[in-house]
Amino acid sequence: MVISREFVTWDRPILHSAADWLIRSATVSPENLPLVDLSHCLVVVPGGLAGRRLTELLIQKVEADGRSLIPPGIITVGQLPEHLYEAKLPFASELTQQFAWGETLRAFGNEPLKPLIPFPPDANDLGTWRDYGDSVRRVYRELVSDALDFTEVAQKAHSLEDFTEQARWDVLAKLQNAYLARLDALQMWDKQSARLYAIKHDECHSDAHIVLLATVDLNRATRQMLDQVAGKGGKVTAIVGAPESWSDHFDEHGCLIADAWADETIELDWQSVAIVDGPTQQADEAAGAIAAVAEKYTAKDVIVGLPDENLLGEVRRIFGQHGLKCRYGPGRSVVSTLPFRLIETIIELSQTRQYHALASALRHPDLFVTLKFAQPGIEQLDEWFNHRLPDVIDNSIQNEEVAQAVSKLNELAAPFVGEKRSLPEWADQVRELLLAVYGSQIIDLDTEANFQLARPLQSINEAMAQWNDIPPSLSQAFGASEMLRVLKSQLTSSMIPAEHDPEAIEALGWLELPLMDAPVCVVTSFNDGLIPSANTADLFLPNSLRNLLGLEDDSLRYARDAYQVQVIQHSREVVKWIVPKRSADGDPLAPSRLLFTGGTEDLAQRVHKFFGMPEDPQNQAKRPSEKSQDHRQRIAIPQPHQLEVIEMPAWDRFSATRINQYLKCPYRFFLKYVVGLRGEDDWSTELDGGAFGNLAHDTLQAFGISDVKDSADEKIIFDFLSAELSDLAVKRYGKSPLATIKLQIEQLRLRLRAFAAGQAQHLQNGWVIHLCEAEVAGPYPIISVDGNEIELEGRIDRIDYHPESGQWAVWDYKTGDSTGDPEKDHQVGPRDDKRWVSVQLPFYRHLVKSVGVRGEISLGYITLPKLGEEVRFREANWGEDDLDQADATIIQAIRDIRAGKFFPPGEARYEDEFSRICQDTVLGKWEPAQ
Structure with missing residues (x-):
């Protein structure tokens, strides 16, 4: 038959x-x-x-x-x-196969294995051997599914011209025999091999x-x-x-017969094709397509195809703005759920003791509740981190609440420290951890909690149950990290479906779309590489070898996707094909080649639709629509009058720092000093400019008040500075700071060596240090603004005196990578119409009066530039007219601040904690909110 x-x-x-x-x-x-x-x-x-x-x-x-x-x-x-067919032996589980392949490779011998693995891992690195084994297992599985094995491939590959991998396939053939012999000794069958056996024996x-x-x-x-x-x-x-x-x-x-589809015309209605720019426009177009048919169809009648799963987040976000729900049919991976992340976080903390592991644990929502940790505790943790920038957790945590939480975490992590155990023994420890955190919770299986908590816990438990089936000869003692590696590999492809919601629009992957019967289908990411898909790089089976062996290759993938396009186009009442021109990273994307099949009579028009000028009013990618402009302005920068201010400052005292910040961006000044906002995070991996500058300033301050300050010996100066830097670094960042901080400390030490040479020469030129870090704390100098006496405050980095000439010099230390030009830093614009954008040095002219300095004063920088550039004492060449204009700038800034002029933000765009609020990368950002 x-x-x-x-x-x-x-x-x-x-x-x-x-x-x-x-x-x-x-x-x-x-x-x-x-x-x-x-x-x-x-x-x-x-x-x-x-x-x-x-x-x-x-x-x-x-x-x-x-x-x-x-x-x-x-x-x-x-x-x-x-x-x-009927199996004659029990099947080895996928995990047992992975272990068996790993042991087969490990026992094969490094020298015979070199054609396959030129640099084999250490014999005790069981995890890496299993990873290699799993890669071989996947290739073997694909071959056997097409009634082939490694031996047959090695034989057929001889017919490939210039084939250079014969030695590799010969090794694989020997490994295959060793692997099957290992399973035979265990009285187990490899499922794929059993199928091949059944075929060969006509069973x-x-x-x-x-x-x-x-x-x-x-x-x-x-x-x-x-x-x-x-x-x-x-x-x-x-x-x-x-x-x-x-x-x-x-x-x-x-x-499918691949050759029959190679030149087949794919019938697409070009009115159903939308060319858009990027991910946001894709989601907008999808929402618009659904809105256009909303009067006739409900959510259950609509399905959205996601060939690129990375688009899901943007689709959900945009759909939410339009009042639409979106349910992703395949669900989410178990390894992304909170229970698995809990295990991962605790084991990482137990093994590394690094700060980022502690921070992840304290921010884990379920641990957060278990530890009874409060939001102020997180803020105190961030504060401690930014003060210390620790690499590992030490005893410098002074906050009692944080210390108690760390102690409780240590109790949870303790079983995972130290000794190795068998996998079943580790399963008991993992279950105890999960019980300690989730044991008191009652889960209603009819609610979302079932999908977010109960199902992941069930999947984790089922995965660990498989550990009991691994033969003892394949399973050895594991450390906690190695155990986690095994568990993660099991669960990576395990999915937790989303809860059913009759009001949600279903989103599915590309391969699931053709047989679904929703009358409306919106397909996103209709791009080459996705539709049709392509196997661009295969370590073992390149496309030429696949074609020779009759395996699934690019031609068959093309045929499958061409067929699916035909099915979707013909079987739906409404279809929308969305073709983006750019990825989320801004990289250009090519349209699916299925858009350009068939005859050439209208090929030019089709190409023009994607690549041409914005003549088509339906083409949203080529000309911004009213809808997209509205979307851009949907989140406007809040006006100062819209924000709640707890208490308005008196504005009767100012520092140069505040004036400069206002000149740079009035709105940021408002957010920081009026609203009281501040950014706090623990993302730093190195000293920022402020912390690096403070370390340099404090080291130089110690020098400026020491007896060494009057030395003209470069070596003595540097030895003092180097020792002081080391002491300060240990006090602030501990004995084991981050590697990047160690590097920065040494970079600063090189700058201080250059400073020592420059300082020795400066002393020989007759200048002596009069004051360092001179703080004006009263009586404060006064400046008059519209009849109001405004006090000025601040701190001066350094004041020098020249006894022979009676001159004074006021200096500001600069540790930036550039050499620093005081005039260019303070003024911008053409020579005859310069505008003051910083008043730091002119401001010092007023402050020095409070510390007893009288007479002629010069202003400038002491620059400590990066390696390879000498330290310089750079004096600014400003005349009295220039300094009078600086004073006028100070007075106007104070006047504007007191008048409440804080909008719009400054023209300069730079990254800080307020850059997102200020929307520095958004066009039209100054338009007020309605």
């Missing part, structure tokens, strides 16, 4: 046609009962979602006729082979009527098994979702 093919039109949803066909083929009851008996059928579907939907349709159609249903067996393609058979439903890309092994079933009188039917006129595009198994 041969496999029969049944063609069902793609002008309606394929699942509906298949359900009708199955009902017609049902066994007739001899008692003439109203019964549809499909128990003799075994229906094979591409994925589980299609199987569940088929069951729903069968029940609906049968019950609508007042009959009852005995449903068919419904399985996925991957489950089919084990229904066609495949089935009494069921096997119905292949739109399984258009069956692998060779499965097709050979089905041929054996049909050859022994078994009944096999392939339901093909296409008109019968397309029969020459499908083989006898209902699978």
